[in-house]
Amino acid sequence: MSGHGLVLRNICKKFGSTNVIRNLSLNVIPGEFLTLLGPSGCGKSTLLRIIAGLELQDEGSIAIGGREVDGLRPKLRDVAMVFQSYALYPHMSVAKNLAIPLLMRRLCAWQRIPVFGALLPGTASRKSEIIEEVARVAKSIGISHLLDRKPRQLSGGQRQRVAVGRAMVRHPAVFLMDEPLSNLDAKLRVQMRAEIKELHQRLGVTFIYVTHDQVEAMTLSDRVAVMLDGELVQVAPPQEIYANPHDRRVAEFVGSPKINMIDVNVCGGRLAEIGGQVLPSELTIGQGTLTVGIRPEAFHLASSGEPNSISAAVRLVEHMGSDLFLHLDLTGVPDPIIARLPAASGHIAPGNRLHLRIRTEQLLLFSENGQRLKQQASVTPLREYAR
Amino acid sequence: MKHCRLSFRTLGRHGFLAITTAFVIVPFIWMVSLSLKPPEEIFQASFSLLPQSWHATQNYIRAMTASPLPRFMLNGVFICAVIVVFQILICAPIAYALAKLRFPGRHVFFNLVLVSLLIPSQVLALPLFILAYQLGLLNTYAALVFPFVVSPLGIFLFRQFFNTISDDIVHAARLDGMSEFTIVWRIMLPMAVPALIAFSIFSVVGHWNDLFWPLIAVRSQELMPPPLGLMAFKNEDTGIDYGPLMAGSTIVVAPLVLVFLLAQRWFIEGLTSGGIK
Numbered sequence: 001m002s003g004h005g006l007v008l009r010n011i012c013k014k015f016g017s018t019n020v021i022r023n024l025s026l027n028v029i030p031g032e033f034l035t036l037l038g039p040s041g042c043g044k045s046t047l048l049r050i051i052a053g054l055e056l057q058d059e060g061s062i063a064i065g066g067r068e069v070d071g072l073r074p075k076l077r078d079v080a081m082v083f084q085s086y087a088l089y090p091h092m093s094v095a096k097n098l099a100i101p102l103l104m105r106r107l108c109a110w111q112r113i114p115v116f117g118a119l120l121p122g123t124a125s126r127k128s129e130i131i132e133e134v135a136r137v138a139k140s141i142g143i144s145h146l147l148d149r150k151p152r153q154l155s156g157g158q159r160q161r162v163a164v165g166r167a168m169v170r171h172p173a174v175f176l177m178d179e180p181l182s183n184l185d186a187k188l189r190v191q192m193r194a195e196i197k198e199l200h201q202r203l204g205v206t207f208i209y210v211t212h213d214q215v216e217a218m219t220l221s222d223r224v225a226v227m228l229d230g231e232l233v234q235v236a237p238p239q240e241i242y243a244n245p246h247d248r249r250v251a252e253f254v255g256s257p258k259i260n261m262i263d264v265n266v267c268g269g270r271l272a273e274i275g276g277q278v279l280p281s282e283l284t285i286g287q288g289t290l291t292v293g294i295r296p297e298a299f300h301l302a303s304s305g306e307p308n309s310i311s312a313a314v315r316l317v318e319h320m321g322s323d324l325f326l327h328l329d330l331t332g333v334p335d336p337i338i339a340r341l342p343a344a345s346g347h348i349a350p351g352n353r354l355h356l357r358i359r360t361e362q363l364l365l366f367s368e369n370g371q372r373l374k375q376q377a378s379v380t381p382l383r384e385y386a387r
Numbered sequence: 388m389k390h391c392r393l394s395f396r397t398l399g400r401h402g403f404l405a406i407t408t409a410f411v412i413v414p415f416i417w418m419v420s421l422s423l424k425p426p427e428e429i430f431q432a433s434f435s436l437l438p439q440s441w442h443a444t445q446n447y448i449r450a451m452t453a454s455p456l457p458r459f460m461l462n463g464v465f466i467c468a469v470i471v472v473f474q475i476l477i478c479a480p481i482a483y484a485l486a487k488l489r490f491p492g493r494h495v496f497f498n499l500v501l502v503s504l505l506i507p508s509q510v511l512a513l514p515l516f517i518l519a520y521q522l523g524l525l526n527t528y529a530a531l532v533f534p535f536v537v538s539p540l541g542i543f544l545f546r547q548f549f550n551t552i553s554d555d556i557v558h559a560a561r562l563d564g565m566s567e568f569t570i571v572w573r574i575m576l577p578m579a580v581p582a583l584i585a586f587s588i589f590s591v592v593g594h595w596n597d598l599f600w601p602l603i604a605v606r607s608q609e610l611m612p613p614p615l616g617l618m619a620f621k622n623e624d625t626g627i628d629y630g631p632l633m634a635g636s637t638i639v640v641a642p643l644v645l646v647f648l649l650a651q652r653w654f655i656e657g658l659t660s661g662g663i664k
Binding site for chain 2: 053085088100101105166
């Protein structure tokens with residue numbers, strides 16, 4: 001089984017006077033795991049519902065597997081969806097919940113009528129076929145023992161599995177998942193994350209996964225589509241999104257702890273200075289300010305007096321087990337910055353002064369309007385530069 | 388100190404509730420008590436709840452035989468059942484549309500439903516009578532049923548309950564391939580069982596006890612629901628004979644009390660989660 005590709009062209013959606021989605025185009029490759037990542041309210045769930053046919057776009061078109069589906073009802077689009085609230089039918093058993101998509105597709109309206117339908121030719125054989133299929137899906141996701149229960153008798157993780165099972169049972173070409181893990185506790189979330197990844201590898205169909213959790217996006221996806229204010233800001237593989245963000249907002253949204261953003265002056269088109277360390281770069285802007293983004297792990301310890309190191313006062317130390325998160329005050333920088341150092345960096349206490357160097361190849365430069373400046377920045381000591 | 392005041396308040400509250408409850412329940416007890424007494428005891432000056440000489444068997448036999456009371460009861464069951472089934476068939480899809488579908492004017496429609504909740508049924512009696520006359524329905528079962536098949540109360544109750552059901556469920560159902568009507572019957576209504584029971588009780592009690600409209604709509608005794616039958620029964624046969632009359636009233640009321648006691652839990656749940664508190 002292989003999934004269908006999906007093409008979104010110039011999708012626009014308004015609720016009243018607010019633009020929820022602005023002229024969005026996206027190409028999803030068959031079999032891909034694509035995550036729509038964005039803060040709540042950025043329109044990602046709306047986009048998912050538009051793909052499913054539960055909302056109608058104001059403009060633009062959608063094609064699934066090369067077939068335009070704009071006028072088609074959700075049922076006919078060959079997509080299945082897993083909801084954040086699971087949306088299981090509370091009055092039906094797990095088995096019935098799983099069987100519903102098949103019953104609705106394979107039995108005609110007459111055959112679905114209770115009692116009377118059972119008397120019609122073909123009903124019984126199709127029903128037993130469906131029961132078998134439900135049992136097979138239930139077994140493959142480990143919920144066989146739950147088939148007789150009602151959803152309210154299940155734990156969060158079990159409900160989640162049933163919801164996935166209900167989506168799986170009719171072999172859709174595209175899986176849509178709307179924050180399926182956000183109602184689970186942290187431990188279960190990690191486990192279910194792995195299960196979803198495995199499911200994708202096993203089924204090989206196209207997954208479109210909506211989340212505001214960057215860890216989910218980074219760990220699960222083939223590509224991440226970062227969505228902000230109804231627009232796609234960047235669509236790229238996770239490591240690319242992290243290392244090479246095109247926009248200041250992407251850099252700020254992805255990465256935990258958050259990237260440090262420091263406004264610096266460009267003097268004569270060449271120089272910028274952070275805490276005494278000077279960044280020459282081949283910039284085209286003559287005068288003005290730009291923003292330097294430094295990932296917390298771009299810092300490393302230096303010995304005191306080492307040339308080109310910056311001095312910082314420790315405000316706060318957070319022990320994360322494998323790492324230390326240091327909140328630091330830098331002279332000339334208004335907000336505290338966060339550095340991530342290996343836990344074996346020695347004893348560091350609040351109030352200490354540290355000497356740090358910055359791995360300059362990891363610096364990200366952004367113009368005032370948030371655009372990434374592609375010039376390679378490298379740090380050379382002022383003295384060397386002056387020579 | 389605080390504890391004392393609290394218990395005093397509790398006492399006061401219970402006292403007030405007991406008195407108001409007594410207003411409601413004393414006539415019932417009086418009715419049952421009278422139905423057990425012989426005629427000479429009914430107008431005795433001294434008051435006693437239980438009769439000195441039991442006359443229950445005679446009264447109840449008289450009530451069942453002197454008039455076609457079983458027939459009236461069957462009429463009542465039939466009329467109430469038809470009304471409640473039609474009401475649900477019509478109100479549930481309307482309520483679903485008002486709660487879950489987005490279409491222009493749905494707020495206006497809902498406000499119209501609210502307004503029609505305020506109209507007393509007596510106001511509509513004359514137009515309905517003329518309508519029934521024009522349609523040739525007078526003095527038939529249909530006349531007793533047709534004014535009630537669309538119930539604003541039912542639409543309101545179901546709409547409030549459906550509103551509490553998450554949109555995700557509706558979306559899931561659409562993706563699973565259900566039509567809008569299938570969603571109403573297979574998903575929404577089964578989830579709204581408490582509201583369904585509460586509404587059914589309202590409806591059945593209301594129409595079982597209704598005297599006003601049947602009085603206007605039917606004349607022949609074969610069609611009469613219980614209250615109208617009891618009234619006819621009083622005029623023609625027993626005159627001032629209160630014992631059998633009270634026995635008849637007790638028989639008429641008994642099924643309602645029984646059903647309510649059985650369904651009480653759902654009744655309260657249906658009303659409270661339906662939005663009226």
